[in-house]
Amino acid sequence: MSGRGEIDRLVTLLGRLPGLGPRSARRAALALLRQPQARMLPLADALAQAAHAVRTCSQCGNLDTSDPCAICVDPSRDEGLVCVVENVGDLWALERAGVHRGVYQVLGGTLSALSGTGPDDLNVQPLLDRIAAGGVREVILALGATVEGATTMHWLHERLARFDVRISRVGQGVPVGGALDVLDDGTLAAAIMARRPA
Amino acid sequence: MSGRGEIDRLVTLLGRLPGLGPRSARRAALALLRQPQARMLPLADALAQAAHAVRTCSQCGNLDTSDPCAICVDPSRDEGLVCVVENVGDLWALERAGVHRGVYQVLGGTLSALSGTGPDDLNVQPLLDRIAAGGVREVILALGATVEGATTMHWLHERLARFDVRISRVGQGVPVGGALDVLDDGTLAAAIMARRPA
Numbered sequence: 001m002s003g004r005g006e007i008d009r010l011v012t013l014l015g016r017l018p019g020l021g022p023r024s025a026r027r028a029a030l031a032l033l034r035q036p037q038a039r040m041l042p043l044a045d046a047l048a049q050a051a052h053a054v055r056t057c058s059q060c061g062n063l064d065t066s067d068p069c070a071i072c073v074d075p076s077r078d079e080g081l082v083c084v085v086e087n088v089g090d091l092w093a094l095e096r097a098g099v100h101r102g103v104y105q106v107l108g109g110t111l112s113a114l115s116g117t118g119p120d121d122l123n124v125q126p127l128l129d130r131i132a133a134g135g136v137r138e139v140i141l142a143l144g145a146t147v148e149g150a151t152t153m154h155w156l157h158e159r160l161a162r163f164d165v166r167i168s169r170v171g172q173g174v175p176v177g178g179a180l181d182v183l184d185d186g187t188l189a190a191a192i193m194a195r196r197p198a
Numbered sequence: 199m200s201g202r203g204e205i206d207r208l209v210t211l212l213g214r215l216p217g218l219g220p221r222s223a224r225r226a227a228l229a230l231l232r233q234p235q236a237r238m239l240p241l242a243d244a245l246a247q248a249a250h251a252v253r254t255c256s257q258c259g260n261l262d263t264s265d266p267c268a269i270c271v272d273p274s275r276d277e278g279l280v281c282v283v284e285n286v287g288d289l290w291a292l293e294r295a296g297v298h299r300g301v302y303q304v305l306g307g308t309l310s311a312l313s314g315t316g317p318d319d320l321n322v323q324p325l326l327d328r329i330a331a332g333g334v335r336e337v338i339l340a341l342g343a344t345v346e347g348a349t350t351m352h353w354l355h356e357r358l359a360r361f362d363v364r365i366s367r368v369g370q371g372v373p374v375g376g377a378l379d380v381l382d383d384g385t386l387a388a389a390i391m392a393r394r395p396a
Contacts (some may be wrong), residue, residue: 009248019225028216037249041250046211088231149276
């Protein structure tokens with residue numbers, strides 16, 4: 001169809017977002033096109049502003065409009081307790097849950113032969129520097145319970161062993177609200193091994 | 199979380215797109231934030247351009263960068279054959295299939311007491327004008343097989359009856375590639391009633 005280059009381009013770009021296929025990209029484009037002033041221009045504006053304002057925190061790897069990020073400069077956070085996560089999405093999830101009162105280190109990935117991610121690709125030097133400078137009591141390894149996550153935790157454990165710092169990892173088991181009969185064997189085994197007195 | 203207003207605003211606006219919930223909006227925002235130059239700014243630009251360039255065709259109701267739209271001015275299309283659809287998404291679907299060589303009339307909705315859409319809310323006057331001016335041989339009612347679609351087709355049929363124009367509606371039956379045992383009773387009944395010699 002000629003004469004609708006703008007629409008096609010919009011549908012193509014929307015369709016590249018994770019979670020949107022060609023079909024939902026067309027639906028999204030139509031919903032936006034019906035309200036250009038109320039919906040399209042604000043979204044265009046938000047994207048442009050975020051693209052210009054948001055940067056990576058040089059200290060922990062978080063995304064924020066300031067560097068160091070709001071978490072790193074927050075005096076109420078415990079700098080002695082560093083939580084290591086794979087990516088910013090994991091950091092956001094922990095912040096939404098409000099369960100970690102320390103600071104973070106975002107690796108930006110996990111060790112993976114498949115995707116070609118090696119030790120040099122992980123953002124771990126700032127953490128080593130912070131530990132070497134003293135003041136870090138504990139490092140929580142909050143990586144996914146995957147082969148890559150386990151490999152990365154093992155590798156981190158070795159690199160941190162020479163420092164006088166406690167190393168812990170997040171607990172594994174039955175998710176809150178989860179029914180046992182739909183869980184995989186690995187999770188059930190982990191839950192049994194991690195059993196506590198009731 | 200303070201200091202990340204731009205990110206929150208982006209996630210909120212993305213989450214209002216149909217097909218994206220809060221969770222997928224966060225994933226989409228993160229994917230964009232990782233590539234501000236390569237992904238965010240082009241999308242911002244595409245949205246702004248489309249918002250400014252795209253308008254509603256005063257003749258058929260299609261969305262395009264020109265008015266009348268590319269379909270209405272295309273000399274190769276049969277102006278005597280008008281296909282009535284509910285919305286622009288339906289028009290796009292028919293164009294992708296490439297099954298209609300005539301022009302369109304986009305109603306912008308269907309008659310619905312529930313959503314308060316009455317006859318005055320439907321974009322039908324241009325069609326009546328076109329028919330009155332002569333040159334329209336056939337009107338195809340391509341509305342959804344829903345209560346609202348059927349009501350609207352019935353109402354349109356009454357309004358068009360006084361003109362010397364053929365009125366048809368799209369066939370109903372088993373979708374191509376569809377298995378019979380997963381279809382609802384209504385579709386099966388329609389398929390049996392619409393049977394043809396094999």
